[in-house]
Amino acid sequence: MPTKPEIFQKIKTSLVEALGVDEDEVTPQATLVGDLGAESIDFLDIVFRLEKSFNIKIPRGELFPEDILTNTEYVKDGKMTPEGVAQLKQRMSFADLSAFEANPNVKDFGNLLTVEDMCRYVESKVGATD
Amino acid sequence: MRWIWIDKFVEFESGKRATAIKNVTLAEDHLHDHFPGYPVMPNSLIIEGLAQTGGLLVGEYNRFEEKVVLAKIPKAVFHFPVLPGDTLRYTAVIDYIKDDGAMVTATSHVGQRLQAEMEIVFAHLADAGHAKTLFEPKNFVFTMKLLGVFDVGRNSEGGRLVEPPAWCE
Numbered sequence: 001m002p003t004k005p006e007i008f009q010k011i012k013t014s015l016v017e018a019l020g021v022d023e024d025e026v027t028p029q030a031t032l033v034g035d036l037g038a039e040s041i042d043f044l045d046i047v048f049r050l051e052k053s054f055n056i057k058i059p060r061g062e063l064f065p066e067d068i069l070t071n072t073e074y075v076k077d078g079k080m081t082p083e084g085v086a087q088l089k090q091r092m093s094f095a096d097l098s099a100f101e102a103n104p105n106v107k108d109f110g111n112l113l114t115v116e117d118m119c120r121y122v123e124s125k126v127g128a129t130d
Numbered sequence: 131m132r133w134i135w136i137d138k139f140v141e142f143e144s145g146k147r148a149t150a151i152k153n154v155t156l157a158e159d160h161l162h163d164h165f166p167g168y169p170v171m172p173n174s175l176i177i178e179g180l181a182q183t184g185g186l187l188v189g190e191y192n193r194f195e196e197k198v199v200l201a202k203i204p205k206a207v208f209h210f211p212v213l214p215g216d217t218l219r220y221t222a223v224i225d226y227i228k229d230d231g232a233m234v235t236a237t238s239h240v241g242q243r244l245q246a247e248m249e250i251v252f253a254h255l256a257d258a259g260h261a262k263t264l265f266e267p268k269n270f271v272f273t274m275k276l277l278g279v280f281d282v283g284r285n286s287e288g289g290r291l292v293e294p295p296a297w298c299e
Contacts, residue, residue, distance in 0.1 A: 017204060018204055018207070020204070041201045041202050041251070042202070042251065043201075044201060044230060044231050044251060044253055045201075045202055045204055045251050047227070048226045048231070048251070051226070051228070052225075052226055060229065061229055077257045097180070104293075
């Protein structure tokens, strides 16, 4: 079973390869879109690398919930409804969504996910130790 | 006219790897402008050839039911320029394949020399209207026949890769 530092190191390697960023840019607090410049197609690349590196399966929408963000039931005037936010929180228990909940502009969602969130997601998948 | 940047396949193992040949000749117009007096095969077209080698391999894996598009080149390294008279040997290996796309590792060699190496990410397009007619399986089968895939191809059990008649209907 991998330790949390081992998971962070492997995620860092995957992000360096997928996004062409320097190792020292990949900090736990860095956001994938804003700080590391990830675009939507990069998430496919990142998912390939994480699945291979950790021998896990990442179903579509689990790490980046496009289906909820584009569901007209949950989005009104560019903002996520309370029901939509509840869905997101349920799906993404690994991410801190409190800032988004306070001001749920859908266009800001992409810049929420941090390297730390991704680590927590993988930790939950592999049952990491400290 | 078809946008084809490989001449023929010499190896095709379904779901695993494929090797194709591209002969570079001064009869190709683009070499006269790239560059005047110093013809060099553009690296962008080497990427295209490798993507075609890998793209047909990925598409065939799902019998062309998925619409395979080139999504991203995470890495591309070129070691020397390719000149008229050179024969490029393109090899694509499926590194990873899942429902929404595939990752391919590809190399280009001139003789024994490694000329280029890259990673290619393919995405499977959602089946939306127009895409369906653009990506008909019969078109791919035509291209595969043209490029000799069924002359050299092997299926996942190691037997001869045959052209399923249903694809051409």
